[in-house]
Amino acid sequence: MRASRLYSFMVLVLLLAGCGAHKPRPLQLGQDQCAYCSMVVSDPKFGAELITTKGKIYPFDAIECLAAFVYTNKIPKDQIQSMWVVDFEDIEKFIPAESAFYLHSPQIRSPMGMSLLAVSTEAQALRLQKQYDGEILQWPQVVALVAEQWKLGQQ
Helix, strand or coil: CHHHHHHHHHHHHHHHHHCCCCCCCCCCCCCCECCCCCCECCCHHHCEEEEECCCCEEEECCHHHHHHHHHCCCCCHHHEEEEEEEECCEEEEEEECCCCEEEECCCCCCCCCCCEEEECCHHHHHHHHHHHCCEEECHHHHHHHHHHHCCCCCC
16 A cells, blocks of 8 residues: 555656756757758857747747747747747856847847847846947847848738
8 A cells, every 4th residue: 555655656746747847958059950040050159949838849040030930920829838048158058038138239240140149137238238239128129120120021
């Protein structure tokens, strides 16, 4: 009886562990292909990932590709669990796209040419703004900028 309870408890713990939120995985440079533009991910400083509610991970070579992917509803919003961007100053760190701070500056050379980088804190963004000039943005502004510059939805 005691072994049966222990076994049931262990099964329950394993089931609950499998129900947790999916996390981003490191981008595979030279292997991952951008889910929006199909370019191979080559510079981790500008990368991003989208994770569906089923745990499928979509890699992106640039922040603007993630923004365009979301804007054009390639995945229905109710199937998106989370969106992540790489911290420009710590490529091992992913930041939730909605809470990151973005710097848009022509002095930044991002893979798709929209000159965007992401960092975790406003202090980082302000420090980088002194170095690169440009404008600090939040996620909704990034999506709007990409939609406008790439003329999304105007076909």
